[in-house]
Amino acid sequence: MPTRSNSQLNLSGGFGGGGGDKKKSKTKTSSKMNPRDAKRATQQLIERYGGDIGKGTQSRIEESLDSLEPHLKEAAELYKQVTQFDALITPMIPADRNRLIPPVQFQMAEADRKKLQSLMEQHSLSERDLHNVFQQITWDASADAKATRADIAGNTMKPELQERISNACSIAVAATSAEGARGKLLDVGCGHGSIVRSLVDAGLEEPDMYVGVDLSSEMVKNAIERYGSARNGRTGKGRVFVADDFLTHDYSVYGEEGGKEGVFDSVIFCSALHDLPDMEATIGKAAEVLRSNGGKIVVVHAQGAMHVLGQHQANPVMVNRGLPTTKEWNEMLDDHKEWGLSLEYEPADPRSDRDLKEGYLAVLTKN
Numbered sequence: 001m002p003t004r005s006n007s008q009l010n011l012s013g014g015f016g017g018g019g020g021d022k023k024k025s026k027t028k029t030s031s032k033m034n035p036r037d038a039k040r041a042t043q044q045l046i047e048r049y050g051g052d053i054g055k056g057t058q059s060r061i062e063e064s065l066d067s068l069e070p071h072l073k074e075a076a077e078l079y080k081q082v083t084q085f086d087a088l089i090t091p092m093i094p095a096d097r098n099r100l101i102p103p104v105q106f107q108m109a110e111a112d113r114k115k116l117q118s119l120m121e122q123h124s125l126s127e128r129d130l131h132n133v134f135q136q137i138t139w140d141a142s143a144d145a146k147a148t149r150a151d152i153a154g155n156t157m158k159p160e161l162q163e164r165i166s167n168a169c170s171i172a173v174a175a176t177s178a179e180g181a182r183g184k185l186l187d188v189g190c191g192h193g194s195i196v197r198s199l200v201d202a203g204l205e206e207p208d209m210y211v212g213v214d215l216s217s218e219m220v221k222n223a224i225e226r227y228g229s230a231r232n233g234r235t236g237k238g239r240v241f242v243a244d245d246f247l248t249h250d251y252s253v254y255g256e257e258g259g260k261e262g263v264f265d266s267v268i269f270c271s272a273l274h275d276l277p278d279m280e281a282t283i284g285k286a287a288e289v290l291r292s293n294g295g296k297i298v299v300v301h302a303q304g305a306m307h308v309l310g311q312h313q314a315n316p317v318m319v320n321r322g323l324p325t326t327k328e329w330n331e332m333l334d335d336h337k338e339w340g341l342s343l344e345y346e347p348a349d350p351r352s353d354r355d356l357k358e359g360y361l362a363v364l365t366k367n
Helices: 035-048 053-066 070-089 094-100 103-122 127-153 159-177 196-201 217-227 279-289 305-314 326-335 353-358
Strands: 184-188 209-214 238-243 266-270 296-301 341-345 360-366
Touching (some): 035 127, 053 070, 127 217, 159 184, 159 196, 159 266, 159 360, 184 196, 184 279, 196 217, 209 217, 217 238, 279 296, 279 326, 305 353, 326 360, 353 360
Parallel strands (some): 184 209, 209 238
Antiparallel strands (some): 296 360
16 A cells, blocks of 8 residues: 655644644654653652552542442443453353353343443433443543653654554555645544654644544643644644544534534544444544545554454453454445445454554545
């Protein structure tokens, strides 16, 4: 697949500056911290997490769950139990279920399911809402640690993984300068701005506009601290980090004359698609805000589809499914021809040699 080659940019007044304003860039370079600064940053991070980052993160999660309104806390716990039970039995054949799962466990799961359904109806909750409770709380709890560790590493991954991210970013950025482009890119699940540097290196600059959306307000706070967030009210150019639900956010503020459709030249999901609660709704939303005649949806996970399946097996509450295979993409697109999407680059299947060598990359084009 042809991609735009990486280029070094003069960041002053480029992507890192506000729309049209030639202020000094806030976009950081990709160099690692020197050992002394890295040691100091690590020590300060450990202190913020109470002496142990892993235990401190879990403690933050538990405190946030405990602080939920009583009905939401109960519903979240039931949702977790039901989801874990379903993930346990789904891969089993009926004979194994009957042999390995005691009848009383089925009865308890069914009672939990009925109670959960009652709470959801009573309080107008959806499975999407409950999934997002765990997503938001977990990413809020880990935001400081992930952002600081990225700072220490120079906002890059291991070379072979970073190359996969850079390639995906090049594809997304190329769409912002193609014929008929609006110069706008949407980064879904932007976190602490983890691919901002890669997008800049791929050529994203003024008058292109970057919008990063993430459910976690703490992640977005870290992104803004590192890269700023400013948009020119007259031209609409600049960059924005917003803490909101990708599926419900109002994108009309980024479109011409308040339109919400066809706003972006590209929508990129970097290690993010599997975290969203509803795969089909997510792709449908991305198609809605994507321009026609060459707009790109780029889905990348540097560690591959098999890695995501492992995450699903380990924590189905956070990761409710794996990344779509080529077969699943084609079935989804056949079922939703109204999206106007075609699969331009097919991803590697889990357990394949190609998945190990390339990671996961799927590129869809809007006709």
